[in-house]
Amino acid sequence: MSQSFGRDAALVVFKAVTVIVTIVLIVVTLSALWEIETVISDGTCNIVVLPVEGTILPFYGLVDAPLVVTPEMVESFLTAAEEEPDIQAVLLEINSPGGTPVASERIAKRLRSSSLPVVGLIGDVGASGGYMVGAATDYLLASAMSDVGSIGVNMSYVEQSQKNEEEGLTYVQLTTGKFKDAGSPDRPITDEERELFQRDLDIVHNAFIDLVANYRSLERDKVVALADGSTMTGSRALENDLIDEIGGREEAKSVLATILELPEEEIVFCEYETSLIPF
Secondary structure, three states: OHHHHHHHHHHHHHHHHHHHHHHHHHHHHHHHHHHHHOOOOOOOOOEEEEEEEEEEOOOOOOOOOOOEEOHHHHHHHHHHHHHOOOOOEEEEEEEEEEEOHHHHHHHHHHHHOOOOOEEEEEEEEEEOHHHHHHHOOOEEEEOOOOEEEOOOOOOOOOOOHHHHHHOOOOOOOOOOOOOOOOOOOOOOOOHHHHHHHHHHHHHHHHHHHHHHHHHOOOOHHHHHHHOOOOEEEHHHHHHOOOOOEEOOHHHHHHHHHHHHOOOHHHOOEEOOOHHHOOO
């Protein structure tokens, strides 16, 4: 009996030690992989290229979009870049039609608070939330043909109550508050609901205007005049002070050289790769 108990106790201890060793090995391995995955520069480049491409959302799965960028993605990448001694600045490449207001604001504020200089470069489009992010950079460039701006807020939707009626479908309203199903596409919107939504849209719109005016150091009235929701070409955006310069990567390299007080030949981009970006 005592010998059996001893063997059982020894077996328990052995299993416990095995589990602990396994956990330690997993932690060490994951730590090593994390260090490898977050190394951005191999020592030959000093400007990290951070893409903001696609729809800006608070998390994946909110809408069915082929390309999504979230605040957490930008946070992870920026933090890794700021911790690398070889990285001296960020080139933010923007190709985004926008996204949700809060997610866009979070990214903009994170860029603004970065310890590294951030130069923005709009590609084909930097509109709505995409422009909000670009406006937060220290210096913003775009092509003369880029689509820029769209300072506004949209919450339009398709109302299908007539279609439901034609198909013999009836919307049954069961709520505990008169506004709980406001915005349902299965019934017409009421005047009171429209007023409610418009009030909130105006609040977000004014906050957007304030951010752009602050980030771009513009008079608020000037931004208000531009904030009609429309986009404009990069050349018109320059005329209206929504960007700082017309150009592409070569011009961005020159700007970075000036900011960092380095010869242009010493500005080397760390090209982004899927294996190096946490999204």
